[in-house]
Amino acid sequence: MSDRHAPSSAPTHDDVLRLRPDAPPPAPRALPPAKPPRIEEVARLAGVSPITVSRALRQPEKVAKDKRERILQVVAQTGYASNPHARALRSGQSSVVAAFVSNIFSQQFALAVQGCAEVLEPQGYQLMVGQTSYSYAKETSMIASLRALRPAAVLFTGVIELEENRQSLRELGIPIMETWAYPRDPIDMLVGLSNYDAGFMAASHLAERGYRRVAFMARHGGRGELRRQGFAAAAAQRGLEVVAELAVDNPQTIADGRAALARLLSQGGKFDAVFCANDLLAVGAMFEARDRKLAVPRDLAVLGFGETDIAGEIQPGLTTIGVDSLGLGRRAGEMLLQRLGGGMPAHPHQVMPLRIHARASV
Amino acid sequence: MSDRHAPSSAPTHDDVLRLRPDAPPPAPRALPPAKPPRIEEVARLAGVSPITVSRALRQPEKVAKDKRERILQVVAQTGYASNPHARALRSGQSSVVAAFVSNIFSQQFALAVQGCAEVLEPQGYQLMVGQTSYSYAKETSMIASLRALRPAAVLFTGVIELEENRQSLRELGIPIMETWAYPRDPIDMLVGLSNYDAGFMAASHLAERGYRRVAFMARHGGRGELRRQGFAAAAAQRGLEVVAELAVDNPQTIADGRAALARLLSQGGKFDAVFCANDLLAVGAMFEARDRKLAVPRDLAVLGFGETDIAGEIQPGLTTIGVDSLGLGRRAGEMLLQRLGGGMPAHPHQVMPLRIHARASV
DNA sequence: TTGTACGCGTTATCAC
DNA sequence: GTGATAACGCGTACAA
Numbered sequence: 001m002s003d004r005h006a007p008s009s010a011p012t013h014d015d016v017l018r019l020r021p022d023a024p025p026p027a028p029r030a031l032p033p034a035k036p037p038r039i040e041e042v043a044r045l046a047g048v049s050p051i052t053v054s055r056a057l058r059q060p061e062k063v064a065k066d067k068r069e070r071i072l073q074v075v076a077q078t079g080y081a082s083n084p085h086a087r088a089l090r091s092g093q094s095s096v097v098a099a100f101v102s103n104i105f106s107q108q109f110a111l112a113v114q115g116c117a118e119v120l121e122p123q124g125y126q127l128m129v130g131q132t133s134y135s136y137a138k139e140t141s142m143i144a145s146l147r148a149l150r151p152a153a154v155l156f157t158g159v160i161e162l163e164e165n166r167q168s169l170r171e172l173g174i175p176i177m178e179t180w181a182y183p184r185d186p187i188d189m190l191v192g193l194s195n196y197d198a199g200f201m202a203a204s205h206l207a208e209r210g211y212r213r214v215a216f217m218a219r220h221g222g223r224g225e226l227r228r229q230g231f232a233a234a235a236a237q238r239g240l241e242v243v244a245e246l247a248v249d250n251p252q253t254i255a256d257g258r259a260a261l262a263r264l265l266s267q268g269g270k271f272d273a274v275f276c277a278n279d280l281l282a283v284g285a286m287f288e289a290r291d292r293k294l295a296v297p298r299d300l301a302v303l304g305f306g307e308t309d310i311a312g313e314i315q316p317g318l319t320t321i322g323v324d325s326l327g328l329g330r331r332a333g334e335m336l337l338q339r340l341g342g343g344m345p346a347h348p349h350q351v352m353p354l355r356i357h358a359r360a361s362v
Numbered sequence: 363m364s365d366r367h368a369p370s371s372a373p374t375h376d377d378v379l380r381l382r383p384d385a386p387p388p389a390p391r392a393l394p395p396a397k398p399p400r401i402e403e404v405a406r407l408a409g410v411s412p413i414t415v416s417r418a419l420r421q422p423e424k425v426a427k428d429k430r431e432r433i434l435q436v437v438a439q440t441g442y443a444s445n446p447h448a449r450a451l452r453s454g455q456s457s458v459v460a461a462f463v464s465n466i467f468s469q470q471f472a473l474a475v476q477g478c479a480e481v482l483e484p485q486g487y488q489l490m491v492g493q494t495s496y497s498y499a500k501e502t503s504m505i506a507s508l509r510a511l512r513p514a515a516v517l518f519t520g521v522i523e524l525e526e527n528r529q530s531l532r533e534l535g536i537p538i539m540e541t542w543a544y545p546r547d548p549i550d551m552l553v554g555l556s557n558y559d560a561g562f563m564a565a566s567h568l569a570e571r572g573y574r575r576v577a578f579m580a581r582h583g584g585r586g587e588l589r590r591q592g593f594a595a596a597a598a599q600r601g602l603e604v605v606a607e608l609a610v611d612n613p614q615t616i617a618d619g620r621a622a623l624a625r626l627l628s629q630g631g632k633f634d635a636v637f638c639a640n641d642l643l644a645v646g647a648m649f650e651a652r653d654r655k656l657a658v659p660r661d662l663a664v665l666g667f668g669e670t671d672i673a674g675e676i677q678p679g680l681t682t683i684g685v686d687s688l689g690l691g692r693r694a695g696e697m698l699l700q701r702l703g704g705g706m707p708a709h710p711h712q713v714m715p716l717r718i719h720a721r722a723s724v
Numbered sequence: 725t726t727g728t729a730c731g732c733g734t735t736a737t738c739a740c
Numbered sequence: 741g742t743g744a745t746a747a748c749g750c751g752t753a754c755a756a
Contacts, residue, residue: 036509038733049743054735064741081510085456086733088447089748096490104476110466114493126511128458128490130479147398148443149488313675400749411727416751426725448749451732 037078046074057082088150097336098151099129100142102158107309108325109157112179115329116155116336123337125152136162143168153336159183159190175339177332181223182351189339190349191332193323195223199230201321201354202275202303207238209362211273211301214240217260217285218277220247227277227305243269248281257284258291265292273301273362279308282318286361301362317359323352399440408436419444450512459487459698460513462504464520466493469671470687471519474541477691478517478698485699487514498524505530515698521545521552537701539694543585544713551701552711553694555685557585561592563683563716564637564665569600571724573635573663576602579622579647580639582609589639589667605631610643619646620653627654635663635724641670644680648723663724679721685714 043050048067056063056071063071074080088094097120101109117127128151130142143165146154153175160166160178166187169176176188182195199216206214216231218224224247235242244264248256260281264274276282282304286296294300296316304311307322331352335345405412410429418425418433425433436442450456459482463471479489490513492504505527508516515537522528522540528549531538537550544554568576578593580586586609597604606626610618622643626636638644644666648658656662658678666673669684693714697707 036512039735040733050733051735051744052742055742058735062741067741079509082735083451083733084510084512085447085450086748087735089445089451089750090733090735092748094447104472105469107467114466117493126490126507128488130489145488147441148446150398150446309671310675313672401751402749412749413728413751414726417726420751424725429725444751445749448732449751451734452749452751454732 036083037080039080039082042071042074042078042080045078046071054082094150094152095125096149096151097125097127097153097155098146098149099127099155100139100157101129104129106157108307108322111325112157112329112332113155115326115331116333117329119330119333119337123340125337125340127155140165146172152340153177155179155332155336159192160187175336177336179328179332186349188348189332189335189345191328191335191352192350193328193352193354194230195226196230196233197351198305198321198354199227199232199275199277200234201230201356202227202277202305203231203234203238203240205321205356205362206273206275206301206303207234207240209273209301212240213243213269213271213273215244215246215264215269215271215274216242216277217246217248217264217274217281219251219281220249224277231275231277243267243271251278251281251284254280254284254287257281258288259284261285261288272299273297273303275303275305277305279304279306279311279318279320282320282361283310283314286314286316286318296361303362307357311357312359316361319359319362320357321354322357323354328352398445399442401442401444404433404436404440404442407440408433416444456512456514457487458511458513459489459515459517460508460511461489461491461517462501462519463491463493466491468519470669470684473687474519474691474694475517477688477693478695479691481692481695481699485702487699487702489517502527508534514702515539517541517694517698521554522549537698539698541690541694548711550710551694551697551707553690553697553714554712555690555714555716556592557588558592558595559713560667560683560716561589561594561637561639562596563592563718564589564639564667565593565596565600565602567683567718567724568635568637568663568665569596569602571635571663574602575605575631575633575635577606577608577626577631577633577636578604578639579608579610579619579626579636579643581613581643582611586639593637593639605629605633613640613643613646616642616646616649619643620650621646623647623650634661635659635665637665637667639667641666641668641673641680641682644682644723645672645676648676648678648680658723665724669719673719674721678723681721681724682719683716684719685716690714 039050039053043053046053048071052063052067053071056068060068084095099113099116101113103109113127113129120127151174154169155177157179159181160169169187177191178186179191180193182192214235216228218227228245232242244267246260246264248260251257257276257280274285276285282302286302289296289300296302302318304318304320307320311318311320331350338345401412401415405415408415410433414425414429415433418430422430446457461475461478463475465471475489475491482489513536516531517539519541521543522531531549539551539553540548541553542555544556576597578590580589590607594604606629608622608626610622613619619638619642636647638647644664648664651658651662658664664680666680666682669682673680673682693712700707
C-alpha cells in the first residue's frame, strides 16, 4: 500500500467481515484429524463383507436388493466415500481427467472446460486444469508430468502439434481429446471446427446482407489460410468480388488490426465490407475505421471470428462467427465418458457447427 | 450450422490443419498401453533395493553418492515417476491441492490461481480447480466431495460463510487457505485484503486529486459497509464532504450502476467525484454520466474498486483500486507450501496491500 | 547406509 | 448372490 494512503492505524480487526453475525461462535481449532470411514467399517455396520459394499456402490444390480439398501443407508450415515488412491491403485482407474488450456483467461476456453466438467463430474470424475500458455516448452513439460499423474483421460483446448508430444500422449494409452481445430490426424478423439467453413459462412453472410465488394484479413498461415480459402470459395459462388486480401504475421494487439485495415485501404480497391478472421484484428479495424470517419457498418461493415469478449463490449458491437463453446466442451465430455466406460464413440472425430453472433457491425 | 451458409460439401479433409507439414507420418494407432516402469524395475537396473530408490528420490542426502547417481541415471533413462496413488495410499500424503473459485471467468481469480500454481507445481503439487458459482449449494457439494478427493490442502478465492461448511473443512484436518476477504475467524490461513483500507485509500486519493465534494456507492452490507466506513474516516480526516451515499442491493449489471448514479444525483447534493466500491457499479455510473452529458472526469470523477477487466476497456479508462492478484496467489501458495512441509507460517493471517490503478476517470 | 517385512484401502479373481 | 484371498506400488518401521 502506498503510505500516503494508509489509514493512521494499521488494518486490524477494525476491518472484519463478520459474515454471519448470528452464527454460533467458532468451534475450537484443534480437532482430531477425523479419519474417514473405511469400507470395512461400513461392511461391519451393514453385516456384510467389504467386497459386497464395493459392489453395492459400483455394480448395484449385482447385489440383492435388501442388502443393497441396508448398505447404502450405512454409507449415507457414515458419509463413506471410497479412497480414490486405493481405488486407483487397485483398479488402475483414476478419477482424474486432466484438461489443458492454452490460455486460462480465454472465456471461450473456460466455457469449454466448464461444459466438460458439467458432464464428467456427475459421473465421479474430477477435472484438473493446467495452462500451457501457448508455449511448446510448457506443453512438453506438462505432458511429461502426465506420466506421473496418471489421469483417466486428457482434454486439450487446441491440438498438439509436436510429434514428440503426440507420441508421448499415445503412449499413455488413455483417451485423448483434442478440440478447436481440425488436424488431419488427431491423436485419438476430436471435437473440432472447420476453419474453411468459417470463411465460407463469412462470405455467405456478407453476400446475404447485400455487400458485393469485400476484403479479407487473417493471421498468416494455418487456420487463417483455411478461412481464406473458404471465404474465397463462397465469394466466388455468390458473386462477391474480393478486392483486397492480407495475411498478418502474428497479430497480438489491436494496433495490428488498425495497421492491417490501413494497408488494405491503401491497396486502392474500394470495398464495403471486410472479414477479419480474428476478433482482435476486427476490433482494430473498427477503431481504424472510426478514426478515418468511416461509419461502421454504413461505410464499412466488419465481420469478426472467435466470439471474443470484446466483440460485445465495443460500440457498435462486433458481429462475429464462433461456436457454442459450452456445447463443444459438453460434447467432448460425453465422448470421453463413453470411452472411459469402455465404449468407443461412433464418430470419434466431430466438427462443431458454426454460428453467427449478429451485432451491429455488419 | 445454418444450412444457408453451409458449403456445398460437408466439411471433410479439405479442411485440414496440417500443423507440421514436415513432420514424420503418424505412428500406427494401436499401441500397447505401455505400462510405466515401477520402482522395482529401477532398483533392479541400478542394482539396489526398491527402498533405496525411493530414498534416493525423496531424501537424497541419506543415500551414498555413487548409488544415488546411478539410481538417478536409471530414473532418467526409464522415465520413472512414482505412482501417485500408491504413494498417497501408503504415506497418506496426496499431491493434489484443490482450489475453488467462485467465478471461473474472473481475471483476478484466475491470476490468483495461476500465482498459486506457479508456487506449488515446482514442488510436485497439482492444482485442481473447481467452480462454486457463488452458490451455497454448489459450495456445499464441492466441499463434501473433498472428503472423497482427499487433497493435501484447499484454497478458496473468497471465504467460507456457512458454519456447516466451515466445520466440514476443519474436519478434513488439512491446511485451508481463504483469500480476498478478512473475516474475524478464518478457518485456518488467510491472505485477505482490508475493505476498510480500500475505502480509506479511495477518499485519500480523491482528496489528493483536489476533489472536495464526494459521493459513495457500494453493494449493500458486509464488505461494502466496511469500504464505506474507511471512506468516511479518510474523508473526515482530509476535510472532504460526503454529500451522498447509497447502498445497492445485490448489483448484478451495468444498469444497476446507472440507476445508482441517477439516485445519487437525484438526492440533490452536488458532488464532483464518486467512489463506486465495485467496478461494475462504476462502469454503470460512467455510462449514466455520459448520457447526462457529464464529462468524466471533468464534471464527475469516477473511482472504482476491483481492478476488473472492463475497467481498462471502456473510454475513458476507469481508475480503480485493487490488489496484486498474482502476488496474492503466490503468497497463498507459499504459506500452503510451508504448512504442507510440516511448518507453520509465522503470520497465518495476512493482508495484501492495496494499490491504485490510475487511468483517466479521476 | 542399506535392506526386510509389512500394511495403506480397495477391488480382481475365483470359489462357493 | 456372496465371500475369501491376494495383489495393486509404494513408503514406514525397524533391524542389520
